[in-house]
Amino acid sequence: MKETILSINQLSKHYGRIRAVDNLSLDIERGNVYGILGPNGSGKTTTIGIILGVINANSGSYKWFGNEPTNNDRKRIGSIIETPLFYPYLTAIRNLKIIADIKGLGYESIENVLKTVDLFERKNDVFKTYSLGMKQRLALAAAMLGNPEMMILDEPTNGLDPQGIADTRDLIKRIASEGTTIFLASHLLDEVQKVCTHVAVLNKGKKLFSGDVDEVLTDTFTIEIASDNLEELQKTLNDFPNLHSVTKDGDKLTVRVKGKTNGRDLNSFLFNKGIILTHLAAKKKSLESYFLELLSDKK
């Protein structure tokens, strides 16, 4: 049985009539790299604000490390929130010292984290002289202080250049591989897919879907097929090596296959098994369109 780090239970927050977070529940276990994926305004940042104690929920609850939340939990969590927040007139070092003091950490790791995010050279410059990308990297450094067991990253690649994005994703993967639990909010499907092990898709504050990233977001290709005997066809399909899922759709089967397989592979496989198809239509469906579909399905 895995240890639950964060458990969110029927959380709701509304601003006037707008429901920013609507009855959201999810559990994050130790070692998960959990992504919340959703378009802008889907409630990701509000959710993070609530679990970090800066936004008051209207109803629902959450638990950190299995207990009612206290401020000491937050000392064990490294967080990046939508925009980097630092004292503009203080240097990177001084800003990080304040955070270390709040968390009750020593100053030894400050230089290390600054090196990791490539800001060591600029450590004695004041924050307001930094570019957006550097500010974002300092936020990442702050989140890494003291090797927290949990990291919350809200749009961590916002404002970074392509190289910075790639570096940051590698860094997150490295941190995750060391066993740190990560909660990552992003509106970029690609990012969640590349980094996360689990995902919840959020729209208008509601959770649409959650599960394993492999389950939910594998790059699949959808093919519609039919034959004279659907049952036999379905049975045979189970032996197809790159099968993702099969659903019956009236008198046709909708087959999702993984990765690089296509209609030709499927057809020749079935032909070899002695099945002649009466219908075959390749429905190119990229991950993006699947994501968009998820979002538009349940309006």
Place this chain on the structure above:
Amino acid sequence: MIKLLKIEYQKIAPYKTFWVLFGLYFAVLGIIIFGTQSFINEFFVDVRKNSPIPIPTVSLYNFPDVWQNITYLGGYFKIFLAVLIVILVSNEFSFRTIRQNIINGMSKSEFLKSKLLFIFSISLASTLFLFISGLILGLTHTTYISFSKVFNNSYFLFVYLLELFSFLSFAMLVGFLVKKSGFAIGILLLYSYIIERILWYKIPEEISEYFPIRMIGKLIDVPNTALMKIFGINFRNFVSFPDIAIVIAYTILFIFLTSLLLKKRDI
């Protein structure tokens, strides 16, 4: 407690705006306290020429009167410190560093505590400044010095500390309430110097004399100099305990309202 104070210090240590204003405050306070006597002397030279009655010499710096005289004068300059507090508090909102502090593990009550500790330290610094100035002035201006004479009225220093702490708590409340520094300074000045003063005239004396700025301001009354006696004006040369109790109650109210704001609002 030391930890919270250390964090507050880290926030302002290289903050030039703060140190310039803070330095300016002590410079002005020093000039006023050390310079008022000579200003009065100059003034009296002119007055004596035309006066039909003899005017006695006024000495501000004799023990034990010096304590009431300088704490009364010092009270006029607390607005400087209040503006500083408003800037520091509203900065936390405009830089949104309050959010960052909380997210990194400070509790909301620790945040409030750190601000209160800071306010207390500043009030204490100003009180110490007056204590040292009073000692210097008293020792150089009093003819017959005895221990009891020196410290007789020194409780005015404690009352001064309360006056500052209370007014700065009010400034803190305004900072938390308004969150934008320019706007908050405007509200603070407007309320302290205009709105409440208008209300004093609009609302019956029995009620308006208990208004917060007025209560805080009259803790230390106008010193009763020999000059005043000539004109038959008699101010209190003591501090009333009910006044102290009311000001303490106001201070608790300001702090309570701030903590309520902090708890109820999203940060």
